[in-house]
Amino acid sequence: MHRPIRSMLYVPGHKQKWVDNVPSFGADAVVLDLEDSVPDHLKVEARGIVAAAIPRLKDASRTRLFVRTNKGRYAYNFPDIEAVVQPGLAGIIVTKAEDAEDIEAISRMVAEVEFAKGMPIGGVTLMPPIETAGASRYIHEIAANPRVESIAAVSARGADLERNFGFTWTAEGTETLYHRSRAVIACKAAGKRFPIGGMWQEIHDLEGLRKQALFNKQLGFSGEIVIHPSHVAVVNDVYSPSLEQLDFYRGMIEAFAAAEKEGQGAILYRGEHIDIAHVETARTFLELWDR
Numbered sequence: 001m002h003r004p005i006r007s008m009l010y011v012p013g014h015k016q017k018w019v020d021n022v023p024s025f026g027a028d029a030v031v032l033d034l035e036d037s038v039p040d041h042l043k044v045e046a047r048g049i050v051a052a053a054i055p056r057l058k059d060a061s062r063t064r065l066f067v068r069t070n071k072g073r074y075a076y077n078f079p080d081i082e083a084v085v086q087p088g089l090a091g092i093i094v095t096k097a098e099d100a101e102d103i104e105a106i107s108r109m110v111a112e113v114e115f116a117k118g119m120p121i122g123g124v125t126l127m128p129p130i131e132t133a134g135a136s137r138y139i140h141e142i143a144a145n146p147r148v149e150s151i152a153a154v155s156a157r158g159a160d161l162e163r164n165f166g167f168t169w170t171a172e173g174t175e176t177l178y179h180r181s182r183a184v185i186a187c188k189a190a191g192k193r194f195p196i197g198g199m200w201q202e203i204h205d206l207e208g209l210r211k212q213a214l215f216n217k218q219l220g221f222s223g224e225i226v227i228h229p230s231h232v233a234v235v236n237d238v239y240s241p242s243l244e245q246l247d248f249y250r251g252m253i254e255a256f257a258a259a260e261k262e263g264q265g266a267i268l269y270r271g272e273h274i275d276i277a278h279v280e281t282a283r284t285f286l287e288l289w290d291r
Helices: 016-020 040-060 078-084 100-116 133-137 139-144 160-165 174-189 206-219 229-238 243-261 276-289
Strands: 007-012 029-033 064-068 091-093 125-127 223-226 266-269 272-275
Touching: 007 016, 007 229, 016 040, 029 040, 040 064, 040 078, 078 100, 100 125, 100 139, 133 139, 139 174, 160 174, 174 206, 206 223, 206 229, 223 229, 243 266, 243 272, 243 276, 272 276
Parallel strands: 007 029, 007 223, 029 064, 064 091, 091 125
Antiparallel strands: 266 272
16 A cells, blocks of 8 residues: 655756755655656756666655656657656656546556566556646546556646636635545545645745645645645645644544443543544554554
8 A cells, every 4th residue: 555645746857956856855755757847858858867867766765756757749758658667666647637548548658668677567656637627527537547546636826727727726725626625536436545735836935835735634635746845844744643643543442442342332532422433533544644
C-alpha cells in the first residue's frame, strides 16, 4: 500500500541545480516536470536531465519521484516516457487526460517500456490531474484504471481548469467545491485512498496556503501539490496527525476493548458517544500514522 503524499513539489526539469537539490526539499514526492514549466526549446535537454537524475535521486532521498511528461496533438510523448520509465520512478503525472481512453493509452505505453527494460509491469503508477471539463465528466472511469494511483483535483488561479471551466477564482474556493468533492469521491470509490489537492500560487502567502490546505483536508484530500519549497513544511504540517490525535485514538481503542469485555457495545469516551464504527475509524487512522 502506498503511503499518503502530503506534499508533492513540482520542479522544472531543465533546472539542473533544482533537480540536484530534491533531497533537501523535504517533500513526500517531487514531480520533475517536462511540460508547462519547461520552454519548448529546452524540452529535449530537460528530458535528458530528468532521465539521468532518477537513478541518482532514488538512492539519495526517501522522496518519491514522479515525472510530468508531455502530450502531443494526437498522443502522449513516447520519447519522454521511454526516457523516464526506469527503476526509481514512482509514477507519471498524466497531463491533460480527457477520458479513460487517454489513461489506457498512456498505461499501455508505460507497460511497453517496462517490458522492454525488464521492469515489473504496473510498477510505475499514473496520477492524472483533472484539468478539463471532459476529464471531470469521466472522473470515475479515470480513477478506476488499475495503474492510476490517485488523481489530483487542481484548482489554481488562472490555470487550465479556470480557463476550461470559465469560473472566477476565489481564495475561498467555492467555485471549485463540486469539482474537488467529486475527485475525492471518485478516488475513494475506486479504492484509491489518497487524493491530492492544490495548488496555491501566492508564493509568499503562507497563511493563505494553510487555509486552503486545511479546507482540502476537511474535504477528504490527503495532500497538496505545491510549487515552491517554502510551501512544503506548511502542507506537511497540515496533513500530519498531532500527538493529541494519536493519543485520542489509542485511548479510544483501549477504552472500547475494556468495555467490550464487560458486554458493552457503546461507551462515553472523553464526552463523546463511541461505538464500533468509531473504533474502526481509529484503527484505520493508527494503521496509517502510528509508526
